[in-house]
Amino acid sequence: MESFTASNNIAANFTGEELKSEEIFSMMTEYLARGEGADLSDKVGAIFQFDVRAKKGGPIVGSWEIDLKSSPPSCKKGKSSGPDATFTMIDSDFEKVCMGTLNPQMAFMQGKMKIKGNLGKATKFTPELFPPPTEENIAKYAKAKL
Amino acid sequence: MAMRKAFTGGACAPGGQEQTMGNNAFTNMIDYMVSGGASASQKAEGFVPQMDSSNIAQMEAAYADQQKMEAMTKQFDAMSMPQQVMPQAPAPQEHISQPNIDQMNNLWNNPVETNKHADIEAIEHKFSNMPVHAQNFTGLPGMMGPMMYPPMGMGPQTMAPTTQQPTEEIKVEEVPEVVKVDDQMLKDDMKESTAYLINKLSQVPSEKMQNSQFLGFLKQMNSGALEVDENGLKENPQKMKEFEDAALKKARMDAEWYKDPIDGNLEETKENQKFYGEEGIIKEKDPFTNFDPHEFFKDSWNADELKEDELQKMMANWKAQAMKSQDFYEETLTQPPTETVIQVPKVDHFKFEEDNPYSNVEDAYTLACQLNEELKVHDAILALKAHLTKEPEHAPSWRMLGQLYQENDEDDKAIAYLLKAYELDPYDCESLLYLGVSCTNELNPKVAMNHLLDWLRYHLDYSDLPIPQEHIEDQDLLRDELRGLLNQALAKNPNDVDVLICLGVVEFGERNYRGAAEYFGQAVEREPNNYNYCNKLGAALANHLRTDDALQMYDRALALRPNLVRTWANVGVAYCNRDRFDEAAGKFMNAIALNPDAEHLWKHLHACFWATKEFEKCEQVKKRNIEYFRGEYDIINPEMLQRSEL
Numbered sequence: 001m002e003s004f005t006a007s008n009n010i011a012a013n014f015t016g017e018e019l020k021s022e023e024i025f026s027m028m029t030e031y032l033a034r035g036e037g038a039d040l041s042d043k044v045g046a047i048f049q050f051d052v053r054a055k056k057g058g059p060i061v062g063s064w065e066i067d068l069k070s071s072p073p074s075c076k077k078g079k080s081s082g083p084d085a086t087f088t089m090i091d092s093d094f095e096k097v098c099m100g101t102l103n104p105q106m107a108f109m110q111g112k113m114k115i116k117g118n119l120g121k122a123t124k125f126t127p128e129l130f131p132p133p134t135e136e137n138i139a140k141y142a143k144a145k146l
Numbered sequence: 147m148a149m150r151k152a153f154t155g156g157a158c159a160p161g162g163q164e165q166t167m168g169n170n171a172f173t174n175m176i177d178y179m180v181s182g183g184a185s186a187s188q189k190a191e192g193f194v195p196q197m198d199s200s201n202i203a204q205m206e207a208a209y210a211d212q213q214k215m216e217a218m219t220k221q222f223d224a225m226s227m228p229q230q231v232m233p234q235a236p237a238p239q240e241h242i243s244q245p246n247i248d249q250m251n252n253l254w255n256n257p258v259e260t261n262k263h264a265d266i267e268a269i270e271h272k273f274s275n276m277p278v279h280a281q282n283f284t285g286l287p288g289m290m291g292p293m294m295y296p297p298m299g300m301g302p303q304t305m306a307p308t309t310q311q312p313t314e315e316i317k318v319e320e321v322p323e324v325v326k327v328d329d330q331m332l333k334d335d336m337k338e339s340t341a342y343l344i345n346k347l348s349q350v351p352s353e354k355m356q357n358s359q360f361l362g363f364l365k366q367m368n369s370g371a372l373e374v375d376e377n378g379l380k381e382n383p384q385k386m387k388e389f390e391d392a393a394l395k396k397a398r399m400d401a402e403w404y405k406d407p408i409d410g411n412l413e414e415t416k417e418n419q420k421f422y423g424e425e426g427i428i429k430e431k432d433p434f435t436n437f438d439p440h441e442f443f444k445d446s447w448n449a450d451e452l453k454e455d456e457l458q459k460m461m462a463n464w465k466a467q468a469m470k471s472q473d474f475y476e477e478t479l480t481q482p483p484t485e486t487v488i489q490v491p492k493v494d495h496f497k498f499e500e501d502n503p504y505s506n507v508e509d510a511y512t513l514a515c516q517l518n519e520e521l522k523v524h525d526a527i528l529a530l531k532a533h534l535t536k537e538p539e540h541a542p543s544w545r546m547l548g549q550l551y552q553e554n555d556e557d558d559k560a561i562a563y564l565l566k567a568y569e570l571d572p573y574d575c576e577s578l579l580y581l582g583v584s585c586t587n588e589l590n591p592k593v594a595m596n597h598l599l600d601w602l603r604y605h606l607d608y609s610d611l612p613i614p615q616e617h618i619e620d621q622d623l624l625r626d627e628l629r630g631l632l633n634q635a636l637a638k639n640p641n642d643v644d645v646l647i648c649l650g651v652v653e654f655g656e657r658n659y660r661g662a663a664e665y666f667g668q669a670v671e672r673e674p675n676n677y678n679y680c681n682k683l684g685a686a687l688a689n690h691l692r693t694d695d696a697l698q699m700y701d702r703a704l705a706l707r708p709n710l711v712r713t714w715a716n717v718g719v720a721y722c723n724r725d726r727f728d729e730a731a732g733k734f735m736n737a738i739a740l741n742p743d744a745e746h747l748w749k750h751l752h753a754c755f756w757a758t759k760e761f762e763k764c765e766q767v768k769k770r771n772i773e774y775f776r777g778e779y780d781i782i783n784p785e786m787l788q789r790s791e792l
Binding site for chain 2: 022026033034077078134135136138139140141142143144145146
């Protein structure tokens with residue numbers, strides 16, 4: 001059992017490439033935890049789950065929940081208990097959407113992004129809600145390590 | 147007149163307002179379905195049939211259908227426009243909160259109930275009191291924007307009435323106008339109203355709705371495959387074949403669409419590049435010609451998702467692999483190069499370097515410990531690896547390797563080595579403690595906590611505490627359990643600083659940095675010259691945004707241990723948090739000078755120069771040319787450092 005949970009950890013870390021989404025969600029988590037973006041709860045009022053695949057057709061390697069309904073809003077790793085909408089996409093596409101180089105509507109049309117749940121609420125999630133995951137921002141919201 | 151009202155949905159309201167719904171071929175079609183043929187067509191043309199019992203039954207049936215129609219339309223609106231202002235219709239008793247797909251489907255399947263003892267006047271009374279069903283067709287949800295299928299005009303009510311409606315009294319005796327409704331008008335009307343309904347239904351995000359018979363039926367009507375004539379519904383064989391062919395073709399095309407080898411990752415083929423351009427934005431083909439929203443949505447909603455049993459299978463697979471331990475590590479750790487800012491091939495953690503200067507030393511482990519004391523971390527690591535090549539089962543060597551990598555700010559490798567140590571010696575509690583730390587740093591608090599649970603379990607002093615036998619999956623439960631147990635341990639041994647550290651690590655993992663800082667603060671009080679504790683306290687303070695206090699702690703740690711890469715990196719991060727990127731750069735450089743193998747340090751450095759827009763420096767960072775900066779920045783020299791300490 002020990003080796004299982006440990007290798008679970010390893011497998012998550014060594015999926016060939018490091019997930020860009022991991023970095024991006026870390027940044028979002030920190031951004032929200034610092035109290036920035038506190039108005040998002042009023043603006044959006046929904047809970048989203050993101051399921052990320054490493055590559056197309058592959059299994060889901062990471063899930064994150066962005067809670068923009070509670071006050072204060074928060075982001076955490078792991079599946080959500082009650083998402084209003086769930087987005088599924090591959091890691092690199094998610095990064096592109098967050099950076100603004102791939103339009104989310106376009107992603108949806110092309111089948112690069114799947115949405116389940118309340119479409120109306122899903123439309124409220126736009127990359128502009130968060131700072132773009134540029135190197136600068138990722139460094140700015142980086143965390144100290146033990 | 148009442149008869150016409152029955153089938154026209156009360157189109158003539160007492161106030162003479164034009165009702166927006168009902169006076170069209172669709173409702174007439176309802177009549178066909180319910181009451182049959184000729185009489186219905188007569189009604190469509192405005193004839194007034196005689197009032198007899200059969201007519202009454204038909205009226206009731208028609209009324210029931212009318213109600214169903216209204217209910218359904220209300221539900222469509224409720225589903226697709228939850229935030230829209232509801233029409234100012236005085237209909238308090240018709241509150242529809244949840245769309246009920248089954249109910250709606252069943253509306254069409256259930257037989258109409260007839261009340262044999264109908265009172266004509268009562269029915270008429272109901273008709274005249276039916277609410278104005280003003281319908282706001284405000285179009286489709288915002289996401290689809292301008293690209294989306296435009297709203298169908300204003301729905302069926304824009305259709306000019308086929309008959310003139312008298313504006314004053316509505317009495318049974320009134321003689322209706324006779325207007326010939328020609329076939330083409332009927333057909334157009336049908337197409338328009340079915341299209342409207344199809345549109346509304348397609349927006350409902352439910353598989354059941356998309357696959358419902360009713361929707362299919364509507365589509366057939368819309369395409370002309372099903373027609374309405376004086377005998378009722380009729381199939382138009384040619385159009386039906388066309389419809390079915392088109393549906394089949396669409397299904398095939400959609401299957402192709404999803405097999406299309408366009409993926410967003412780096413291996414896009416040249417062809418896709420040409421087609422989709424730089425960033426996946428379509429340059430050549432416009433995807434919105436022939437865009438059919440309901441077909442498109444249908445396939446999206448039916449798309450695959452990872453089912454629970456698939457997930458279980460995947461995890462079981464990992465477990466099986468993990469059982470092969472060494473093989474597993476070797477397999478998964480030799481990975482192709484990552485596309486980061488800096489291209490560096492990943493190293494296989496367990497393939498140690500061939501030419502190792504310590505390979506012929508008698509007891510390399512002891513030597514390694516000594517080297518570490520002398521701040522010669524790089525050499526200590528080499529010595530350990532030399533020792534492990536000879537004695538691969540030596541758990542303390544693996545553990546020390548893990549510890550050194552952790553201090554060198556490489557948690558991922560640290561975890562690999564620590565797990566190896568633990569595998570060889572489950573009672574090696576220190577490994578578990580280090581594992582708890584590294585897993586927390588890698589943002590895996592649940593795994594970290596389970597490691598700490600094991601630490602308690604195998605600890606000589608605490609194994610008699612009520613520790614659960616199995617690992618706990620639920621993170622909240624795990625956290626509470628662990629906190630309780632650690633507090634019990636502390637009560638048992640108030641001087642055990644390790645327990646304090648564990649408590650701090652748990653809080654840190656839960657992002658409770660204030661709590662973590664309290665525990666680490668206690669640890670530092672007990673052992674003020676422990677660089678490890680100072681760094682932990684600094685980290686907790688920094689993440690709690692007490693940057694100045696954190697920097698003080700970091701300074702103390704570095705005074706005790708100048709080559710502590712982890713702390714240099716933490717200092718850099720602290721400056722980045724404050725947007726002081728130019729100062730941060732210098733700190734990262736020190737970290738890199740001490741451990742050039744740590745990828746993320748180079749990335750951080752690159753980020754600093756990107757932020758300050760010193761692009762030439764970015765280029766040098768990409769080339770990993772640390773010497774370029776030595777003039778401008780006061781970078782630590784590892785050799786000098788160690789000599790001066792002695």
